[in-house]
Amino acid sequence: MSHSHLSARERCKILLLSQYGLNQTEIARRLGRHRSTISREFKRNQSPCWSYYTDHYAQAQADKRRQKARHRRRLDHGALVDFVMRKLRAFWPPEAIAGRLIVRYPNDRSMRISAEQIYAWIAADARGGGTLYQHLRRRHKKRGRRTPRPSLRARRDPRLDIGQRPDIVEERGRFGDWEGDTVLGIGRAAIATHVERCSGYVVAFKQPNRESMPLAQATVAAFSGFPSDLRRTMTYDNGTEFSAFEHIERGSGFRVFFARPHAPWQRGCNENANGLLRQFFPKGRSLDAISQEELDSTVELLNHRPRKRLGYRTPHEVLTQNRCVAIGT
Numbered sequence: 468m469s470h471s472h473l474s475a476r477e478r479c480k481i482l483l484l485s486q487y488g489l490n491q492t493e494i495a496r497r498l499g500r501h502r503s504t505i506s507r508e509f510k511r512n513q514s515p516c517w518s519y520y521t522d523h524y525a526q527a528q529a530d531k532r533r534q535k536a537r538h539r540r541r542l543d544h545g546a547l548v549d550f551v552m553r554k555l556r557a558f559w560p561p562e563a564i565a566g567r568l569i570v571r572y573p574n575d576r577s578m579r580i581s582a583e584q585i586y587a588w589i590a591a592d593a594r595g596g597g598t599l600y601q602h603l604r605r606r607h608k609k610r611g612r613r614t615p616r617p618s619l620r621a622r623r624d625p626r627l628d629i630g631q632r633p634d635i636v637e638e639r640g641r642f643g644d645w646e647g648d649t650v651l652g653i654g655r656a657a658i659a660t661h662v663e664r665c666s667g668y669v670v671a672f673k674q675p676n677r678e679s680m681p682l683a684q685a686t687v688a689a690f691s692g693f694p695s696d697l698r699r700t701m702t703y704d705n706g707t708e709f710s711a712f713e714h715i716e717r718g719s720g721f722r723v724f725f726a727r728p729h730a731p732w733q734r735g736c737n738e739n740a741n742g743l744l745r746q747f748f749p750k751g752r753s754l755d756a757i758s759q760e761e762l763d764s765t766v767e768l769l770n771h772r773p774r775k776r777l778g779y780r781t782p783h784e785v786l787t788q789n790r791c792v793a794i795g796t
Contacts, residue, residue: 472529473500473508478522481508485520547578551585555602561585629702629733632724636700639665642786643699645721646737647686649677649708650744656754657708658762659686661701662740666785667774669740671766673759683711687718695720697786702726702734743769 473481477498484494491509495502512525547568554564561582572578592599636644642665650658657677661670672689674682690698701721703709705728712723726733747765748754773779 473504475522475526478508478512478525478529481505481525482520482522544577547580550578551580551588552599555585555589555599558602558604560604561589627722627724629724629726632700632702636664636702641665641699642789643697645670645701646734647701647703647709648734648737648741649674649682649706650741650748650754651677652748652750652752652754654753654755656757658744658748658754658757659708660737660741660744661686661689662736663697663782663786664736666782666789667736667740667777668782668786669766669769671744671762673754673757673762675755677706677708679708679711680714682708683714683718686715690719690721700724704731704734740769 477500480498481494484497489497491505492502495505498505508525509520512528513520514524517524550568550571551564554567555561559567564585565580565582568578568580589599589603635641642663644664645661646664647659647661650660655676657674658671659674659682662668663670670689672685674685698720699722701712701715702724703712704726709723709725712725715721716723731738744765748757770783771781773781777785
């Protein structure tokens with residue numbers, strides 16, 4: 468539905484449709500408007516001299532109101548402008564100013580202004596070289612767009628949600644189901660980590676940045692030596708670095724799923740492994756200078772460390788002995 472003002476052409480259509488006996492709901496449907504828009508049009512622009520709606524009178528009323536825009540009257544209201552400016556300079560946010568006016572002047576309708584109009588004043592002041600914007604929490608001269616931007620993340624249609632993942636993955640009833648994430652530090656470099664859910668076996672490699680396609684290509688290469696039955700599913704979080712997941716699916720045979728936003732427990736194995744890696748690569752450390760050899764040594768140490776949940780066997784033992792395959796050393 469459109470949220471713009473009704474045009475003269477639309478008002479002419481309203482007149483014709485109403486003369487045909489159509490009700491307001493049907494008129495709204497034919498104009499592609501909400502029925503409340505048509506209802507409000509009849510209430511505000513109905514001539515007191517006639518019992519029926521006329522488009523010429525309605526358009527004249529609308530033009531008259533537009534020439535007397537509310538914000539222009541507000542700028543002439545000295546007490547209101549003074550209150551708003553004083554509170555802005557006291558670092559009050561526009562929402563608080565608008566709300567406080569209602570509390571301070573409950574019976575004075577002239578002391579009203581919306582937060583949006585205060586933002587408009589600030590923007591106009593900035594365009595004229597003013598400094599009111601510096602009193603906002605985010606000191607931007609230009610206000611950001613108020614309509615949501617489309618997501619920048621690549622999405623498959625439909626994307627496979629973790630709820631679509633086979634139940635056997637949650638039960639850890641087989642080998643070959645993995646969870647993936649990235650470990651970050653100071654600088655641009657990142658460590659891509661992958662953990663096999665049943666054994667806790669870790670596969671990790673360093674990336675110079677978080678670009679999605681290089682990471683996907685490196686993932687395919689890292690798993691190229693694994694047998695196909697160890698490449699069943701991969702569950703990632705919603706980071707943009709995994710937006711090239713379709714390349715991973717084509718190149719490795721994994722079926723990729725995504726955990727829900729802000730739900731790290733849905734990838735608990737991976738979160739735990741990342742915590743173990745943090746012992747060697749703490750958050751305050753730059754990952755740029757870390758070599759792949761250093762990372763490989765750390766991953767080998769983790770894969771050969773006994774785990775309580777595995778009956779104090781190592782991830783390497785569980786994955787290789789139970790399946791009679793050789794992976795790593």
